[in-house]
Amino acid sequence: MTPVARWRGGALVALAVGVALPFGVAHELRGRYQRALALQEATAVAGYIAVVTPRTRTGAAYDLPPLLIRARALDQLPEFSGRFEVYHATAPLVHATAPPLPTATLQRLRREVAAHWTGREALAPLLDHDGWAVVGAVAARPAGDEEPAPLWSVAALLLLGIAATQALRTIGGPRHAWRAALGPYGMVAALYGAAVFADLRSAARATTDRRLYDTRLLIQEAAARVPEVRGAPGDLAPIARGAQIVPGDSGSSAAWRRQAGGVTRAAVAVRFTSGRWVELRVPPAEAGVIVWLPLTLGCAALGPLAALLAGWSLTAEPEWRRETAAAWTFLAPSALLLAAFSAIPVLLALYVSVHGWSPIETARPFVGLANYVHVVRDPLTWSALGHTAVYALYVPIALALALGLAVTLGRHPRLTGFVSGVLLLPYVSSVVALALVWRWLYHPDLGVINQLLTRARLTPVDWLGNPKTALAALMVVAAWMQLGYQMTVFAAGLRAIPRVYLDAARVDGASAWQRFWRVTFPLLRPVTLFLLVTGMIGACQVFALVFVMTGGGPAHATDVIVTRIYRTAWELLQFGEASALALLLCALLLGATWSQLKLLDRRVEYDEG
Amino acid sequence: MTRGEGGRGTRDGWLAYALGLPLAVLALAPFLYMVVTAVRDQPIETFVAAATTMPFDRFLLTSLVLSLAVASGQVFTSATAAYALARLRFAGRERVLLVYLSALMAPGILLAIPRFLLIDALGWVDRYRGLVSTELVSVTGIFLLRQFFRTIPRDLEDAARLEGAREWTIFWRVILPVSRPALVTLGVLAFADQWRSFLWPLVATRAESMRPVEVGIADLRGLYELSGPGQMAAATLAVLPVVLVYCVARRYFVRGISETGLR
Structure with a gap:
């Protein structure tokens, strides 16, 4: 066997697995929905019989002849899709020639008094009128043959066959050929995964619809046969187990989906008597299907991935192949952690942001862009954005200071080392502890600053308590914390400037001022830009300092965007809105971050070159 | 650098000292205020009161465990990734660089919400694993080490390669030993960063302990x-x-800060 044939075979096997697995999963799930439907139908029929069959004169048991007639009549009903059998004790009533119910099964029903799946059919206990004793059973079989054919899947499978043949043929051929074939192959495979999912979803939907239609039929039949229930829909509860009967309006005969109390419900209008309608509601079976989408898509991707691997392995040099494998084992720890704790959370944030999501509510309805609209319309968002923008202005101010300091001290390495070493102390130590210290320094009565002011016969200021000064007071602390960092970076930047440039400028008679603006500053521009961009990005995300020193107060005067998000999430418990706001912040920062990436990227390219 | 500056140098020197020293004192003033206030009267009672009002020993222990775990984790993940990105040629390398850089784009608060939902679902709230696991990769750390690894002469590696050593052997025996300063730099920076980190520990813990x-x-x-x-x-x-x-x-801090700023 040649390597090409081996790889082609491997890719084919992967394709087969990738096709069969979603199909198998879909088949299994359809079976599950069918079984659930059969259980619901059996229960509903048992309830129907209990409602419509008159009792014997002496007790709560059913009168046998009417029971027989009702059961057979239901079986004759053309629109009723359930295929069922009613047992009186163990005797079958609908199909007289059918085998009787095994005694053991009936005893189990008597013991458990709950519907269960026997392996072939769903079996629900038939209770007597008073609900005291199990007098028989109702069996219902899933109507497997009536379900819609998976048309989308079959169509996508045909396409997939064509694309896969193309792709597999090019394996082992020239590099550009298999690369070109891979794109369509991948797309068609994704289409296949989506199609399997779509069919699965419509199958689930169909079972819910069928349940609604059959239950409606049973309710209408019961209302026609037993006049007493027309006035009291509550008596129909045994038919509609697991469903709700609520007052409703006249409506079309088709079932629909609707939000009710934050949860999507499948519902259908039921005409009760002339002019009286009720609405029958059930939880839709398709609501939970979405969790299978990653599986069907993931399985479908197996084929193209194998083709990619095969094509690559055949064209790549052995050394290159080995090194790639080694490199990916080196990258695995960081890549897996980043995927699990950064990539997935970002996707989750996107998901949460379009849902009404609160940790104390179980219902998490899809709300579209409502969260975004809400935060954009909230004036507090805008004031927080404004405060953040003003706060971030400390960065250029501190930067100018740091640059001036670094240049002035630049010729004295030991002094620079000492001063930057001292200035770095606030940068490296604990933000919260220092914020506490500054709270005391700013204290209106006991603070050192105000005591000095009083001694100088000036009016003391309530720095953090006054909305006009609070933000500025925070900016001073932030600048104090960042100055050392910026100065250290500038000092390193200055050291990197070759002496000859400055010497040449001096020889040309340039003054110190000119030397700075013409030589030093242009050469420091990348460093300055880096500090400015990263500093602004950091300033826009300030949290701990504000949280500890003012908590966003007084009167929201220092409410910045991240404290706003934190409050929305962990105090108002609106995770959806908080995620939406965080994503908006991310979008706002994207411009800044993008230029930062460009800076880093250029450096990367520079190194590569 | 002052040499050869002549008279100008001394005048500049006077200005530099006049500017630098008071500023250093001013920068230290809040620290001095903090310490002086704490020890001014009855220092022992004051510290005992501070340490017993809250479970301070637990706080310090938790901080220490967290910072050590995160620092060592970051050094490991950064060193392995940086070695691959700096020294190996492989399929998908450019894309990995780009994807890793784009991980820097997500603000911490954006990640905090879904990460909290994640660890809450896993039952990791109030557990070290919940506090640590999200912090184990530092993209800046990866790029810091990558920068350093690029400066290691190829000859060292080639010699090992001639003796038949493969990537893992080279990584452990050649790259890591000569990179000790860089690894220590990343380690102390990560330690201090984790010690300062506030938002995630605030979100990921409910119990005071x-x-x-x-x-x-x-x-x-x-x-x-x-x-x-x-x-x-x-x-x-x-x-x-x-x-x-x-x-x-201190020199590791200064080196790390200069390196991240310049490179």
Whole structure:
């Protein structure tokens, strides 16, 4: 066997697995929905019989002849899709020639008094009128043959066959050929995964619809046969187990989906008597299907991935192949952690942001862009954005200071080392502890600053308590914390400037001022830009300092965007809105971050070159 | 650098000292205020009160465990990734660089919400694994080490390669031993960063006993049981470990900061 044939075979096997697995999963799930439907139908029929069959004169048991007639009549009903059998004790009533119910099964029903799946059919206990004793059973079989054919899947499978043949043929051929074939192959495979999912979803939907239609039929039949229930829909509860009967309006005969109390419900209008309608509601079976989408898509991707691997392995040099494998084992720890704790959370944030999501509510309805609209319309968002923008202005101010300091001290390495070493102390130590210290320094009565002011016969200021000064007071602390960092970076930047440039400028008679603006500053521009961009990005995300020193107060005067998000999430418990706001912040920062990436990227390219 | 500057140098020197020294004092003033207030009268009682009002020993222990775990984790993940990105040629390398860089784009608060939902679903709230697992990769750390690894001469590697060594052997025996300064730099920076980190520990813990010192002492702002000197004593205790680390490893801090800023 040649390597090409081996790889082609491997890719084919992967394709087969990738096709069969979603199909198998879909088949299994359809079976599950069918079984659930059969259980619901059996229960509903048992309830129907209990409602419509008159009792014997002496007790709560059913009168046998009417029971027989009702059961057979239901079986004759053309629109009723359930295929069922009613047992009186163990005797079958609908199909007289059918085998009787095994005694053991009936005893189990008597013991458990709950519907269960026997392996072939769903079996629900038939209770007597008073609900005291199990007098028989109702069996219902899933109507497997009536379900819609998976048309989308079959169509996508045909396409997939064509694309896969193309792709597999090019394996082992020239590099550009298999690369070109891979794109369509991948797309068609994704289409296949989506199609399997779509069919699965419509199958689930169909079972819910069928349940609604059959239950409606049973309710209408019961209302026609037993006049007493027309006035009291509550008596129909045994038919509609697991469903709700609520007052409703006249409506079309088709079932629909609707939000009710934050949860999507499948519902259908039921005409009760002339002019009286009720609405029958059930939880839709398709609501939970979405969790299978990653599986069907993931399985479908197996084929193209194998083709990619095969094509690559055949064209790549052995050394290159080995090194790639080694490199990916080196990258695995960081890549897996980043995927699990950064990539997935970002996707989750996107998901949460379009849902009404609160940790104390179980219902998490899809709300579209409502969260975004809400935060954009909230004036507090805008004031927080404004405060953040003003706060971030400390960065250029501190930067100018740091640059001036670094240049002035630049010729004295030991002094620079000492001063930057001292200035770095606030940068490296604990933000919260220092914020506490500054709270005391700013204290209106006991603070050192105000005591000095009083001694100088000036009016003391309530720095953090006054909305006009609070933000500025925070900016001073932030600048104090960042100055050392910026100065250290500038000092390193200055050291990197070759002496000859400055010497040449001096020889040309340039003054110190000119030397700075013409030589030093242009050469420091990348460093300055880096500090400015990263500093602004950091300033826009300030949290701990504000949280500890003012908590966003007084009167929201220092409410910045991240404290706003934190409050929305962990105090108002609106995770959806908080995620939406965080994503908006991310979008706002994207411009800044993008230029930062460009800076880093250029450096990367520079190194590569 | 001052040499050869002549008279100008001395005048500049005077200006530099006149500017630099007062500024250094000013920068230190809040620290001095903190320590002086804490020890001014009855220092022992003050510190005892600070340490017993809250479970301070738990705070410090949690902070220490967290910072050590995160620092060593980041050094490991950064070193392996940086080695691959700096020294190996492989399929998908450019894309990995781009994807890793784009991980820098997500603000911490954006990640905090879904990460909290994630660890809550896993039952990791109030557990070290919940606090640590999200912090184990530092993209800046990866790029810091990658920068350093690129400067290691190829000859060292080639010699090992001639003897038949493969990537893992080269990584452990050649690259890591010569990179010790860079690894220590990343380690101390990561340690200090984790010690300072506030938002994630605040979100990922509910029990007071699982809070690191930074989150624990934040409660002091509304706590009036502890007097001003007591608060300053608590702040001193919280700052002390990381200041000690800084004093011991100052050159690593300076080197790391210069490196991230310039490269």
